[in-house]
Amino acid sequence: MSLLIRGARLYGEGEPVDVLVADGVIAEIGSVRAPEDAEVVEARGQVLLPGFVDLHTHLREPGREDAETIETGSAAAALGGYTAVFAMANTDPVADNAVVVEHVWRRGRETGLVDVHPVGAVTVGLKGEKLAELGTMAKSAAGVRMFSDDGHCVADPLLMRRALEYSTALDVVIAQHAEEPRLTVGAQAHEGETASRLGYAGWPASAEESIVARDCLLAEHARARLHVCHVSTKGTADVLRWAKNRQSTGVISAEVTPHHLLLTDERLSTYDPVNKVNPPLRTASDAAHLRAALAEGVIDCVATDHAPHAVQDKDCEWAAARPGMLGLQTALSVVTETMVRTGLLDWRGVARVMSERPAEIAGLADHGRPIVAGEPANLTLVDPDAEWTVRGAELASLATNTPYEGMRLPGVVTLTLLRGQITAREGKIV
Ligand SMILES: NC(=O)N[C@@H](CC(=O)O)C(=O)O
Ligand SMILES: [Zn+2]
Ligand SMILES: [Zn+2]
Numbered sequence: 096m097s098l099l100i101r102g103a104r105l106y107g108e109g110e111p112v113d114v115l116v117a118d119g120v121i122a123e124i125g126s127v128r129a130p131e132d133a134e135v136v137e138a139r140g141q142v143l144l145p146g147f148v149d150l151h152t153h154l155r156e157p158g159r160e161d162a163e164t165i166e167t168g169s170a171a172a173a174l175g176g177y178t179a180v181f182a183m184a185n186t187d188p189v190a191d192n193a194v195v196v197e198h199v200w201r202r203g204r205e206t207g208l209v210d211v212h213p214v215g216a217v218t219v220g221l222k223g224e225k226l227a228e229l230g231t232m233a234k235s236a237a238g239v240r241m242f243s244d245d246g247h248c249v250a251d252p253l254l255m256r257r258a259l260e261y262s263t264a265l266d267v268v269i270a271q272h273a274e275e276p277r278l279t280v281g282a283q284a285h286e287g288e289t290a291s292r293l294g295y296a297g298w299p300a301s302a303e304e305s306i307v308a309r310d311c312l313l314a315e316h317a318r319a320r321l322h323v324c325h326v327s328t329k330g331t332a333d334v335l336r337w338a339k340n341r342q343s344t345g346v347i348s349a350e351v352t353p354h355h356l357l358l359t360d361e362r363l364s365t366y367d368p369v370n371k372v373n374p375p376l377r378t379a380s381d382a383a384h385l386r387a388a389l390a391e392g393v394i395d396c397v398a399t400d401h402a403p404h405a406v407q408d409k410d411c412e413w414a415a416a417r418p419g420m421l422g423l424q425t426a427l428s429v430v431t432e433t434m435v436r437t438g439l440l441d442w443r444g445v446a447r448v449m450s451e452r453p454a455e456i457a458g459l460a461d462h463g464r465p466i467v468a469g470e471p472a473n474l475t476l477v478d479p480d481a482e483w484t485v486r487g488a489e490l491a492s493l494a495t496n497t498p499y500e501g502m503r504l505p506g507v508v509t510l511t512l513l514r515g516q517i518t519a520r521e522g523k524i525v
Contacts, residue, residue, distance in 0.1 A: 097122070098515065099129045103138035105210030105466050107442030111140050119515040123468055136510055136520075138158060144446045146178025146473035146511060148382065148453035148462050150241070150270070150350055151324060151398035154180075154211070154470055157195070158187025163403035165199065169208040170491035171401070171423040173518035176236045176475035176508040177209050177456070179462045180423075184216040185246040191216035191227040193235035200237035208518045212457065215239040219245050229339040233265045243270035246373075248306060250276050253301070255310060259319035261318050262331050264337060268348075268385060268456060270322040271310050273331070278302035283414060286380065287374040288362040295413070298375045300328040307331050311338035323349035324455060327374040329384035333470055336393045342474050348456045350398035351385050353422055353429035358382070358498060368409050368416030369498050372402070375418075382433075389448060390439040390505065394450040399426045402452055403494035421497045424490050427500070429479060442479070451476075461514075476510035483507055491524070 102111035108111050113127035172180050182199055184190035185460025196213040203211025215232035219225050221244045232239040249255045262269050279302045280504045284290040286297025294451040307323055314321035326349050334347050370376060388394045402419025410414050434440040464470040482505050487495030511519040
């Protein structure tokens with residue numbers, strides 16, 4: 096079985112070419128005559144990119160299968176152009192041992208729509224008290240490469256230091272949810288004008304920035320690999336720029352979410368908890384600086400922080416609502432809107448921030464690869480000119496908590512291939 100993608104522009108550059116895929120790899124690129132048995136996809140000049148890699152996804156299985164499952168989350172990922180996702184450890188039970196990470200990994204394989212890589216917890220039960228068995232998870236069948244207590248900060252500096260030191264021997268990454276808990280007690284929104292006006296307790300930028308600065312120094316001294324989750328402030332970008340300039344590159348990496356690139360705390364005046372997220376939506380100035388930092392490479396990549404929540408956890412008063420928003424199916428469009436339409440990134444830049452860098456950070460050998468013959472056919476075809484209107488109820492996720500409801504966004508994923516197999520086509524799972 097082979098597949099011919101006819102007339103695609105690789106990275107949106109140059110003249111359209113044909114890409115023949117056979118046996119899971121890219122067999123030939125150029126002017127290709129379709130083999131007899133080949134399925135043909137007419138790309139009509141659309142943009143062909145390496146399949147996207149999401150370093151930060153919440154799939155909610157095990158424990159909250161009413162909000163999302165590995166199957167529904169995988170479908171959302173494939174429809175969003177992803178070929179690999181990293182499933183965060185804040186499930187119930189927590190993914191802090193080999194049994195749970197192997198379960199998630201196996202369920203991902205059975206579903207087969209996207210490579211699901213479990214993230215292991217840094218501390219037992221995400222409690223921030225004692226280190227989880229990182230080595231056992233790393234050596235399990237799931238081969239865990241990234242550890243995070245996401246949802247919680249590893250706030251104790253001694254514990255964080257130990258985790259970083261331990262991680263070097265395992266050659267894994269520690270991904271930190273940077274939030275100094277003493278500075279965010281009761282916090283509901285970005286500390287600033289909007290929070291004051293609405294009467295919400297503030298989540299100050301310094302709660303993020305102080306942890307990032309601390310962790311960069313801890314990582315540097317431990318010669319460890321630190322990944323900073325969901326960077327949300329200008330100050331954090333400045334700290335990262337400083338830290339990256341001090342030392343050999345590649346030790347510290349960082350991600351920004353699509354929502355922190357596009358949305359601001361001005362949206363909070365509706366009191367709709369769909370806009371509640373951790374870290375909170377910040378100011379327009381923060382968003383502008385985050386876009387610039389992503390274009391510059393100070394922030395390495397885009398990660399969705401896809402956070403599905405059941406209706407009863409979102410459709411309630413602000414303070415009681417869980418933080419988090421859907422992201423997998425809207426990420427490419429938000430990046431197109433904020434980074435491509437603004438001229439900050441070209442499509443090669445999109446390939447870098449959504450596929451190549453995240454694959455490198457996590458050490459994935461078969462994703463984020465160049466589009467050349469012989470490479471695994473993990474590919475995403477994007478119609479850069481098409482637009483669509485987001486409807487939460489039409490997304491593949493079980494939950495519907497998208498902040499983009501009713502928004503018209505550019506950039507449509509028309510085809511996703513995982514090792515040469517079509518996983519999504521024209522908005523449908525295959
Ligand atoms: N981002 C969020 O607001 N929520 C995440 C946890 C997290 O990423 O910190 C969740 O698990 O729902
Ligand atoms: Zn987080
Ligand atoms: Zn998260």
